[in-house]
Amino acid sequence: MNIKLHVWRQKNGADAGKIVDYDAPDISPDMSFLEMLDVVNERLITKGEDPIAFDHDCREGICGMCGMMINGTPHGPRKATTACQLHMRSFKDGDEIWIEPWRASAFPVVKDLVVNRGAFDRIIAAGGFVSVPAGSPPDGNAIPVPKMNADLAMDAAACIGCGACVAACPNGSAMLFTSAKVAHLARLPQGQPERDTRALRMVNQMDAEGFGGCTNVGECEAACPKEITLENIALMNRDYIKATAVYRKERAGGD
Numbered sequence: 001m002n003i004k005l006h007v008w009r010q011k012n013g014a015d016a017g018k019i020v021d022y023d024a025p026d027i028s029p030d031m032s033f034l035e036m037l038d039v040v041n042e043r044l045i046t047k048g049e050d051p052i053a054f055d056h057d058c059r060e061g062i063c064g065m066c067g068m069m070i071n072g073t074p075h076g077p078r079k080a081t082t083a084c085q086l087h088m089r090s091f092k093d094g095d096e097i098w099i100e101p102w103r104a105s106a107f108p109v110v111k112d113l114v115v116n117r118g119a120f121d122r123i124i125a126a127g128g129f130v131s132v133p134a135g136s137p138p139d140g141n142a143i144p145v146p147k148m149n150a151d152l153a154m155d156a157a158a159c160i161g162c163g164a165c166v167a168a169c170p171n172g173s174a175m176l177f178t179s180a181k182v183a184h185l186a187r188l189p190q191g192q193p194e195r196d197t198r199a200l201r202m203v204n205q206m207d208a209e210g211f212g213g214c215t216n217v218g219e220c221e222a223a224c225p226k227e228i229t230l231e232n233i234a235l236m237n238r239d240y241i242k243a244t245a246v247y248r249k250e251r252a253g254g255d
Contacts, residue, residue, distance in 0.1 A: 001027040001088060004096040005040065007052055010109050017109065019098075029089035033076065034059060034066060036088055053112035061085040061225065064160030067167065068113045069100040074164035074223040082162065082225045102163050104172040106210045119209040120161050123178055126205035130185065131193040149187045156184040158226040168223035171212030176220040178206045179236035180228045186239060196246060199239035 003024040010017030024040050031039070034056050041051035057065040066083040070076035076086045091097065099113065107115040145153075159180035166174050182199050185191025191198070214233060221230050 001029055001091070001093045003027050003036070003088075003091065004094075006096065006098045007112070008100040009052070009112055010101075012111060013108050027088055029087065031088045032059070032084055033070070033086040033088065034084045053110075053114050055114050056084060059084040062160060064162035067102055067115075067117075067162040067164060069098075069102065069167060071098050074102075074167045075162070075225050079222075080225055080227050082160075102167040104163070104166045104211070106172065106174070107163060107166065115163070117161070117163050119211070120163065120174070120177060122209060123174070123202050123205045124161075124181055126201040127181065127185075127198045128194060128201065130190050143189050145188060153184050153187040156180045156187070156228065156232055159184075159224075159228050160226060162225065164223045164225060165220035165228070166211065168219040169212065169214075170217060170219065171215060173214045173220070174206050174209070174211040175214040175233050175236070176224065176228055176230070178202050179232035182236045182239065183232040186235060195239060196243035199236055200243035200247060203236070203240045 005022040005024050006019050007022060008017060009020045022040060024036065027036050027039065037052060037054060044051050054068060055065040057063040061082040061084060067074065068083055070083065070086070075081060075083045076090065078086055078090055101109050101113045102115045106119045107117055110116050159177060161177060165176040166172055182202055185198065186195050218230065221228065
């Protein structure tokens with residue numbers, strides 16, 4: 001395959017950045033998208049040029065590091081697929097591919113396709129810890145969890161924090177990511193002691209990070225490689241409203 005690449009190149013956060021064109025001849029259709037970029041980078045290094053910077057780690061679709069816009073779509077054209085699991089056979093010989101970083105004010109560009117997603121880490125940290133009783137470990141079956149709750153919790157826990165939801169949202173909202181982290185524990189017995197405060201703190205931190213508001217466009221769900229659903233946002237909104245009401249009542253000195 002012979003591919004034409006249009007890649008966003010930006011030296012650092014202060015640089016204006018621009019699209020740079022590269023020819024990528026003799027690309028195997030069995031390569032993953034990141035392997036294709038590896039080949040391009042090897043050729044650039046051979047010519048003494050600066051390689052394209054991009055995030056990656058596991059290359060197994062589970063770490064969320066490989067986020068990038070491919071032809072205007074987070075992670076590329078295949079549904080429920082991360083960029084590292086996207087193969088070049090999804091494209092045709094002679095195709096032109098546009099590659100850009102996530103575009104969100106809360107995700108500042110570090111270099112080229114690499115953005116700083118530290119805001120996600122701070123949102124998770126704001127949720128705090130899960131309370132557990134001290135003493136000997138309880139039996140694994142001592143706390144019954146309804147199968148529906150367990151399934152929904154596992155579905156929410158599948159979120160890999162890649163940021164595709166933010167990049168796809170016209171508002172740059174992180175509601176889907178935050179709600180997945182909130183809903184995961186909200187559906188399990190172990191997450192109940194801090195349930196209200198967790199939702200309050202994580203949503204407040206999300207707002208403080210500069211993410212946009214949710215207007216129920218639904219692009220986040222469509223772009224999510226792990227198919228996290230909007231139902232998690234509804235759950236988080238309920239928990240947040242409840243927590244806000246309790247907090248205000250406590251400040252007013254109510255019972």
